[in-house]
Amino acid sequence: MHHSGDLDMTRRGLLLGTAATAALTAAPFRAPARAATVGETAMPPPATGADAPSLSPVLSKVTFTVNGQRRDLELDTRTTLLDALREHLHLTGTKKGCDHGQCGACTVIVDGQRINSCLTLAVMHEGGDVTTIEGLGLPGKLHPMQAAFVEHDGYQCGYCTPGQICSAVAMLDEIKAGVPSHVTADLNAAPQATVDEYRERMSGNICRCGAYSNIVDAISDVARREA
Amino acid sequence: MRPFTYERADSPAAAAAAVERRPGAKFIAGGTNLLDLMKLEIETPAHLIDVNGLKLDTVEATPDGGLRIGALVRNTALAADQRVRRDYGVLSRALLAGASGQLRNKATTAGNLLQRTRCPYFYDTNQPCNKRQPGSGCAAIGGYSRQLAVVGSSDACIATHPSDMAVAMRALDATVETVRADGTTRTIPIAEFHRLPGDTPHIETALLPGELITAVTLPKPVGGTHVYRKVRDRASYAFALVSVAAVVQRDGGGRVALGGVAHKPWRVEAAEAEMPRGAKVVTAGLLADAKPTHDNAFKLTLVERTLASVLAEAKGQGERKAETP
Numbered sequence: 335m336h337h338s339g340d341l342d343m344t345r346r347g348l349l350l351g352t353a354a355t356a357a358l359t360a361a362p363f364r365a366p367a368r369a370a371t372v373g374e375t376a377m378p379p380p381a382t383g384a385d386a387p388s389l390s391p392v393l394s395k396v397t398f399t400v401n402g403q404r405r406d407l408e409l410d411t412r413t414t415l416l417d418a419l420r421e422h423l424h425l426t427g428t429k430k431g432c433d434h435g436q437c438g439a440c441t442v443i444v445d446g447q448r449i450n451s452c453l454t455l456a457v458m459h460e461g462g463d464v465t466t467i468e469g470l471g472l473p474g475k476l477h478p479m480q481a482a483f484v485e486h487d488g489y490q491c492g493y494c495t496p497g498q499i500c501s502a503v504a505m506l507d508e509i510k511a512g513v514p515s516h517v518t519a520d521l522n523a524a525p526q527a528t529v530d531e532y533r534e535r536m537s538g539n540i541c542r543c544g545a546y547s548n549i550v551d552a553i554s555d556v557a558r559r560e561a
Numbered sequence: 562m563r564p565f566t567y568e569r570a571d572s573p574a575a576a577a578a579a580v581e582r583r584p585g586a587k588f589i590a591g592g593t594n595l596l597d598l599m600k601l602e603i604e605t606p607a608h609l610i611d612v613n614g615l616k617l618d619t620v621e622a623t624p625d626g627g628l629r630i631g632a633l634v635r636n637t638a639l640a641a642d643q644r645v646r647r648d649y650g651v652l653s654r655a656l657l658a659g660a661s662g663q664l665r666n667k668a669t670t671a672g673n674l675l676q677r678t679r680c681p682y683f684y685d686t687n688q689p690c691n692k693r694q695p696g697s698g699c700a701a702i703g704g705y706s707r708q709l710a711v712v713g714s715s716d717a718c719i720a721t722h723p724s725d726m727a728v729a730m731r732a733l734d735a736t737v738e739t740v741r742a743d744g745t746t747r748t749i750p751i752a753e754f755h756r757l758p759g760d761t762p763h764i765e766t767a768l769l770p771g772e773l774i775t776a777v778t779l780p781k782p783v784g785g786t787h788v789y790r791k792v793r794d795r796a797s798y799a800f801a802l803v804s805v806a807a808v809v810q811r812d813g814g815g816r817v818a819l820g821g822v823a824h825k826p827w828r829v830e831a832a833e834a835e836m837p838r839g840a841k842v843v844t845a846g847l848l849a850d851a852k853p854t855h856d857n858a859f860k861l862t863l864v865e866r867t868l869a870s871v872l873a874e875a876k877g878q879g880e881r882k883a884e885t886p
Contacts, residue, residue, distance in 0.1 A: 391564045392564050392565065392566050392567070394567055410564070411565055411566065411567045412562045412564060412565070414596070434597050434600065435593055435597060438661065438663060441663055447637075448662060449666050449667050450593070450663045450664065450667070453592060453593045453597060453667070454593075454596070454667065455567075455592065455596065455609075457567055457611075458589070458592065458611055458613065501662070501663065504662075505662060508637075508662065511641075513637060514640065514646065514657060515657055515662075516654075516657045516658050516797065521646040521647075521653055522647055533797075534797050536662075537661055537662075537795075537796075537797035538660075538661025538662050538664065538798055539661075
């Protein structure tokens, strides 16, 4: 049986190759704009002097843990945590959707809490502990939430799925920790693990394929097993 | 995004001094609004001072029975605080009605107060906007204004303040505490913190350059039934068309503040005297000077109906049981 892994080519490699070809075809006399963000070592040194206008990119060092592994980086200060993960650490499981905190595709877990990695700077996470979809589980050793998404078909195209799964894992922890939500009837009682709660609490993760009902089934399944 | 230099501050006064020293410098805390605007080059700070290490992240009881909320307390933590849930339910409800779980985990108390408007013409850098570029004009006036202000607006700006949290804080008579570069502190009543647009819509708060918010203080609890009702185009994760924050006492009196209708949380204390007489009279007082556009005149009716629903809920006649007895 043929397996896609038999080919010495990843989907990402294929897409990047196609994009480079397209860029060369469309603008043969201009370097692809992408190179400016990928070639971090080619950056000029930071502007010196307290009041110097910082018109050129500024580099800054930062160290944090990603999926249990210490990572030392020197990044343009503008680099979001999302771009640090994808472009510098090549952890491409975390997705860039809107890049403005509206879609949730970039959701990762930092210091135990789910956040939009597109709306935070990498340099702001010195000493932080980041968990991405790759850190939750891997093929052959899936996290229960990953396995439940597979079992319940909680996706179609799959692009929002890593964000949905990271969000769902941290969301169930928020309910366990007693954090109320907009639909919690009694603010002074512990919130319950219900479908209404999941729907409200997952509203920061958009699925354009509309796999919501199966996503809710997957989350309910995991919550039931953990209870 | 424009390049910028970056430093971490180790004390509130040092942070204020760092901003005062560097033209174009800004504080960054949660970053959920600032980074969005920096990507669009609506905000273009040349230097960022990260204030996340300032240890302003606790909620503490005050000697007079209120609460002092550190500037860096995250929206999730504040909404979940047992004392806030018990004594200031309208604040928990307002926080939980805003943004998404991910954003609330990052967004801070001070940053929420300092949110910029979501007016589509402020966001569209191809359009004139007196708030983004003073003197350039206002494309929202005569433009698509369904979401925009109906009261307190000016010929220069009809933007609204997007915060839910601030509306509840206005109803609760909160006070904003600040520090300046020389270490001097002051307190600003929330009523005076946000400004109306007037001729200078780009100046949104009473803060002076370099002034840093350190805390928001709530006076001792006033009891009553706390309700926050937000009307929006989606059931979750959308800005308000209209919102009502109310604290209603047994005699039918109380307090009401509105969101989604003005450049600041909208409260008219004189109108509150009419609360026992019902939503119609109170709304007439709240929106007496309203100047809606063709697109958003519906908000006047929507405020009255939402307030009627809130008052009914507070009396225990509503669809949802009152949160606090």
